[in-house]
Amino acid sequence: MKKPFLTLLFSLFTCMAFSQNHILPLWSGTPPLQTDMGLEEEVRQEGIIRIANVQKPTIEVYLPTKQIATGKAVVIFPGGGYGILAYDWEGTDFAKWLNAQGIAGIVVKYRLPISKSLTDPKEVPLMDAQRAIRLVRQNAAAWNIDPAKVGVMGFSAGGHLxxxxxxxxxxxxxRPKDSIDALSARPDFSILVYPVISFRDASAHSGSRKNLIGENANQELMDRFSGELNVNAETPPTFLVHAQDDKGVPIENSLLYYQALHKNGVKASLHIYPTGGHGFGFGLNKGAVESWREVLLAWIEETLK
Structure with missing residues (x-):
């Protein structure tokens, strides 16, 4: 296990030393579906950086040096049950790692539906996600990104998003529209890491469901936010990774989404590891799951040929 760990450390050090990063707001002024109540964002360092009560959503952009840039970009949604964001563990750490592979990493600090300032909470995370990918495409030329090679990566509830x-x-x-809304919000590929997918029955992650659509949501709303029911032939190629012993988000979530992708003829790659639990991130010291990132890189290369 020492060699992968040392390789990871070298990659992260290289990225921190040579990559470029900056932060941009998703929206100018008060974001849509939000009332300015003077609320403040909460940031806690508890082994990882946990962000709650996001009021000003942003993208944090990490760009590889031009010498190694591939033109690919991944927009990253950290997890946290729609209650917090595991901002470094499932966000900036991965953006830096992607930079070492010549891939731009863009971390989205999206608004969380439990905030009291939101007027229609269930719509806000998706709206922020759409805006994030459109902003990347708007800036593609300046950031040395191919607008046809922009994917998404989500962890747990971020995988649901x-x-x-x-x-x-x-x-x-x-809501009011601007010129950015004319750009496509469709990802060119999706990477779903131990994702919440279904809000139905035993597969549901009750915390994510409650935070996004409420405890007593009707069947129509639960179906709308159950990803496996909304897949069609236009859904992007998808990479899924999950651990069989995940006690937080049942493995059935990834299985259901893969089955829907396969049924609709969408290229998909499903990777199941026997151990790793929930929230394994890089998978360091977690056994075979530690190799999932190398498998992912090969899949991205094959998918974007």
Whole structure:
């Protein structure tokens, strides 16, 4: 296990030393579906950086040096049950690692539906996700990114958001529009890491479901936010990874989404590891799951040929 660990450390050090990063707001002024109540964001360092009560959503952009840039980009949605964001563990750490592979990593600090300032909470995470991918495409030339090679990556509840974006990228709500809205919000590929997918029955992650659509949501709303029910032939190619012993988000979530992708003729790659639990991140010292990132890189290369 020492060699992969040392390789990872070298990759992260290289990225921190040579990559470029900056932060951009998703929206100018008060974001849509939000009332300015003077609430403040909460940031806690508890082994990992946990962010709650996001009021000003942003993208944090990590760009590889031009000498190694591949033109590919991954928009990253950290997990946290729609209650917090595991911002470094499932966000910036991966953006830096992607930079070492010549891939731009863009971490989205999206608004969380439990915030009291939101007027229609269930719509807000998807709206922020759509805006994030459109902003990347708007800046593609300046950031040395191919606008046809922009994918998404989501962890746990962030995986639910990534799958919702992948199946509902054209969903609209009534709000003021600008020129950025003319750009496509469809990801070119999706990477779902121990994702929440279904809000139905035993497969549901009750915390994510409650935080996004409420405890007593009707069947129509549960179905709308169950990714496996919304896959069609236009859903992007997808890479899924899950651990069989995941006690937080049942493995059935990834299985259901893969089955829907396969049924609709969408290219998909499903990787199941016997151990790793929930929230394994890089998978360091977790056994075979530690190799999942190398498998992912090969899949991205094959998918974007």
């Amino acid at each position: 990534a799958s919702t974006l992948s199946t509902q990228y054209n969903h609209e709500v009534n």
